[in-house]
Amino acid sequence: MKFNDLVKMGLRNLFRRKARTALTVIGMVIGTISIVIMFSIGYGMRDSFIEQVMENGSMTVITVSTWGYTIDEDGNYIDTGEQKLDSDLVESIKKIDHVKSVGGMLQKNLQLTCGKYNSGMMVYAMDSSTFESFGFPGLTQGEYPTADHKDIIVFGSQARNSEFYNWGSSRGSNSKTIDWDRDTISFTFSDYTVNENKKAFTQVIKNYAVMEESENYMFNYYAWMDLDYFKELYTKYANTLKLEDRKKAIASLNKFDQIQVNVDNMENVTAVQDAIKELGYSSSSDMQYIEPMLQTSKMLQVVLGAIGGVAMVVSAINIANTMIMSIYERTKEIGIMKVLGCMLKDIRKLFLFEAALIGLLGGAIGIMLSYLLSWLINKYGAPLFESLLNTSYMYGETTGGFSRIYFWMPFVAMGFAMVVGIVSGYLPANRATKISAIEAMRTEG
Amino acid sequence: MQVEKEVKTVLKKEKVSSEKKEKNSEREKIIVLKGVKKVYRMGTERICAVDDVSFEIYKGEFCCLLGTSGSGKSTLLNLMAGIEKVSSGQIIMKGKNIHHMNENRLAKFRQKYLGFVFQSYNLLNSMTALENVEFPLVFKRVPNKKRRRMALEMLKKVGLEDRIKHKPKEMSGGQQQRVGIARAFVANPEIVFADEPTGNLDSKTSKEVMELIQGMARVNKQTIVMVTHDNKLAEYADRVIRVFDGKIISIEENDHSQKKEESDVNDEIAQVNKETSNEETSNDINNNDINNKDTNKEEFTEEVINLKKAEG
Numbered sequence: 001m002k003f004n005d006l007v008k009m010g011l012r013n014l015f016r017r018k019a020r021t022a023l024t025v026i027g028m029v030i031g032t033i034s035i036v037i038m039f040s041i042g043y044g045m046r047d048s049f050i051e052q053v054m055e056n057g058s059m060t061v062i063t064v065s066t067w068g069y070t071i072d073e074d075g076n077y078i079d080t081g082e083q084k085l086d087s088d089l090v091e092s093i094k095k096i097d098h099v100k101s102v103g104g105m106l107q108k109n110l111q112l113t114c115g116k117y118n119s120g121m122m123v124y125a126m127d128s129s130t131f132e133s134f135g136f137p138g139l140t141q142g143e144y145p146t147a148d149h150k151d152i153i154v155f156g157s158q159a160r161n162s163e164f165y166n167w168g169s170s171r172g173s174n175s176k177t178i179d180w181d182r183d184t185i186s187f188t189f190s191d192y193t194v195n196e197n198k199k200a201f202t203q204v205i206k207n208y209a210v211m212e213e214s215e216n217y218m219f220n221y222y223a224w225m226d227l228d229y230f231k232e233l234y235t236k237y238a239n240t241l242k243l244e245d246r247k248k249a250i251a252s253l254n255k256f257d258q259i260q261v262n263v264d265n266m267e268n269v270t271a272v273q274d275a276i277k278e279l280g281y282s283s284s285s286d287m288q289y290i291e292p293m294l295q296t297s298k299m300l301q302v303v304l305g306a307i308g309g310v311a312m313v314v315s316a317i318n319i320a321n322t323m324i325m326s327i328y329e330r331t332k333e334i335g336i337m338k339v340l341g342c343m344l345k346d347i348r349k350l351f352l353f354e355a356a357l358i359g360l361l362g363g364a365i366g367i368m369l370s371y372l373l374s375w376l377i378n379k380y381g382a383p384l385f386e387s388l389l390n391t392s393y394m395y396g397e398t399t400g401g402f403s404r405i406y407f408w409m410p411f412v413a414m415g416f417a418m419v420v421g422i423v424s425g426y427l428p429a430n431r432a433t434k435i436s437a438i439e440a441m442r443t444e445g
Numbered sequence: 446m447q448v449e450k451e452v453k454t455v456l457k458k459e460k461v462s463s464e465k466k467e468k469n470s471e472r473e474k475i476i477v478l479k480g481v482k483k484v485y486r487m488g489t490e491r492i493c494a495v496d497d498v499s500f501e502i503y504k505g506e507f508c509c510l511l512g513t514s515g516s517g518k519s520t521l522l523n524l525m526a527g528i529e530k531v532s533s534g535q536i537i538m539k540g541k542n543i544h545h546m547n548e549n550r551l552a553k554f555r556q557k558y559l560g561f562v563f564q565s566y567n568l569l570n571s572m573t574a575l576e577n578v579e580f581p582l583v584f585k586r587v588p589n590k591k592r593r594r595m596a597l598e599m600l601k602k603v604g605l606e607d608r609i610k611h612k613p614k615e616m617s618g619g620q621q622q623r624v625g626i627a628r629a630f631v632a633n634p635e636i637v638f639a640d641e642p643t644g645n646l647d648s649k650t651s652k653e654v655m656e657l658i659q660g661m662a663r664v665n666k667q668t669i670v671m672v673t674h675d676n677k678l679a680e681y682a683d684r685v686i687r688v689f690d691g692k693i694i695s696i697e698e699n700d701h702s703q704k705k706e707e708s709d710v711n712d713e714i715a716q717v718n719k720e721t722s723n724e725e726t727s728n729d730i731n732n733n734d735i736n737n738k739d740t741n742k743e744e745f746t747e748e749v750i751n752l753k754k755a756e757g
Contacts, residue, residue, distance in 0.1 A: 341557075
């Protein structure tokens with residue numbers, strides 16, 4: 001029997017019993033919808049968690065801070081201690097597996113001056129060659145520092161918006177909005193008391209760049225500099241200080257305030273953190289906080305998937321039932337086919353094809369309806385889901401929705417529906433091949 | 446008494462058939478049965494439907510298995526067609542031992558060499574006449590256009606070219622059987638098995654159908670094996686094998702020029718058979734009764750409707 005004849009016959013047989021085929025397909029549709037929707041809700045929730053945490057930083061970044069604190073396995077705070085962060089540590093962290101890049105960071109306060117008006121800002125200094133690997137956002141203005149041009153300050157997207165104040169004004173403090181393109185703005189450091197004997201250090205901002213809006217707050221409110229350029233400026237500043245302050249200032253440049261570690265994959269973050277712990281340093285990452293959340297959402301996915309699976313099993317039984325009924329009804333037909341020289345494998349194929357087609361059809365319709373339902377859930381389901389789930393997780397307004405159908409879900413669901421069809425059609429199909437031709441032809445119908 | 450008569454007729458037959466034996470030995474044997482036995486188990490009882498039967502069927506002949514219902518003739522046909530397995534003995538068809546074949550080889554064998562005509566036509570009700578005739582060719586993987594052409598040609602031969610789009614339920618018994626015959630012959634098989642091909646037809650259509658089968662087979666020199674309980678149908682055959690109680694009681698040549706002598710003998714056997722076939726005829730009567738009841742019912746409901754109309 002050729003394949004197109006098989007298809008033709010299968011379709012004819014399904015079409016002959018329209019109502020029954022339709023009902024079985026509906027069963028499959030419900031099975032598919034429940035599985036797809038349940039998974040989409042599970043994934044939607046997981047994504048919401050991740051997005052929320054993304055707002056506070058990148059998922060693959062581990063931070064080792066000067067003031068490290070230790071936590072136990074359940075995430076409870078135990079102790080705080082000072083850690084010595086130097087370039088040796090940077091080198092040894094670089095050797096850990098899955099570490100993509102390591103950046104030692106200095107963190108100081110800048111004092112900005114524009115005429116009589118002053119403002120403050122936090123500045124981070126890091127090796128500019130590692131900027132890219134830490135996922136620095138694009139720029140709306142200027143360029144990132146390069147090896148040749150390190151004298152650039154990169155401002156976070158919101159960093160320049162702070163008001164400048166005139167503290168010494170006789171009429172109390174008044175503020176001024178700065179025009180960064182026109183006004184001359186200079187900065188200095190204010191970590192130590194000013195040495196009256198020397199001319200105070202001040203640097204006019206000439207080259208600067210501005211970042212795009214980012215989900216990571218680190219790139220929104222602070223300024224960034226290349227480490228070497230920063231050290232150069234800070235050494236200049238230190239030279240204007242009194243002797244003992246100068247020593248302290250220079251020494252502070254040899255110790256990093258924090259080290260950021262970029263890991264190649266979210267899943268390896270915990271392993272790398274463990275490795276850092278073995279070096280004797282405590283570290284923190286957003287993964288640490290999200291992991292229990294992810295575990296909860298994974299469990300939720302399993303539970304939801306199981307609910308969907310029950311519906312799928314029911315529809316599988318439904319298909320098997322339909323096929324068995326169909327065999328009883330077509331006993332005579334099968335007998336005739338056998339006598340006319342139809343191979344057993346063709347009879348089996350015919351029944352499997354019919355079962356698979358029911359599965360496929362139900363799967364396809366189910367997926368279409370799933371998209372519709374998913375859209376409805378995201379549009380109107382918010383109050384319900386928020387009241388159900390607000391106990392432990394906050395749903396931000398920026399979340400992508402409660403139900404999210406990934407591009408691979410339709411294919412998997414359709415394949416699964418077809419496999420369910422074939423599997424549940426297999427026994428009936430085998431049964432059809434075992435019908436005795438002589439018995440079959442004796443039956444009426 | 447019955448046995449005595451049987452023995453007599455058998456003796457008479459042997460005289461006739463011995464003359465032909467020499468001629469037969471020269472011809473190609475297409476089906477050979479050697480000591481074929483078929484035993485059914487009904488609960489604890491064992492019923493021997495076919496009991497140690499041996500005979501040959503020659504290429505191109507029209508052979509008839511004649512016997513009453515329950516004589517084992519249909520079982521014999523099913524055994525030859527490979528639909529049922531023999532309990533012991535051998536059936537050799539086209540030089541191949543068919544009870545050694547597995548289902549797949551048997552299916553291939555049927556596609557290649559066998560055609561079937563059934564008493565109850567066994568057409569697929571969901572298919573048109575044309576599709577029914579095409580059906581065996583579907584399994585043979587004949588290309589679409591070619592098999593449509595073959596089926597059309599076949600339907601023309603049986604005189605149904607104006608009915609090709611009709612479903613079996615829309616045709617008379619005779620027409621349905623002609624579709625069945627077209628289906629049996631469409632793949633040009635070497636052997637065609639016919640199981641009571643006229644069992645459900647009236648005598649006039651029976652004659653037409655029989656002539657059709659005979660004519661078709663003659664053109665392509667096909668072998669026909671027909672099973673019937675009807676002596677009249679046996680007259681169409683070249684050779685008649687009489688079966689009784691699972692055994693062959695006689696094999697006789699029908700020389701169509703010597704009909705008279707044979708029909709005498711046939712009449713005698715018919716008498717013998719009459720008693721045993723009473724059961725069958727009474728069954729038929731019962732069926733008729735049921736049919737009558739149905740028609741009565743219809744009439745009755747019509748009357749009721751008429752009455753209601755009158756009241757209204």
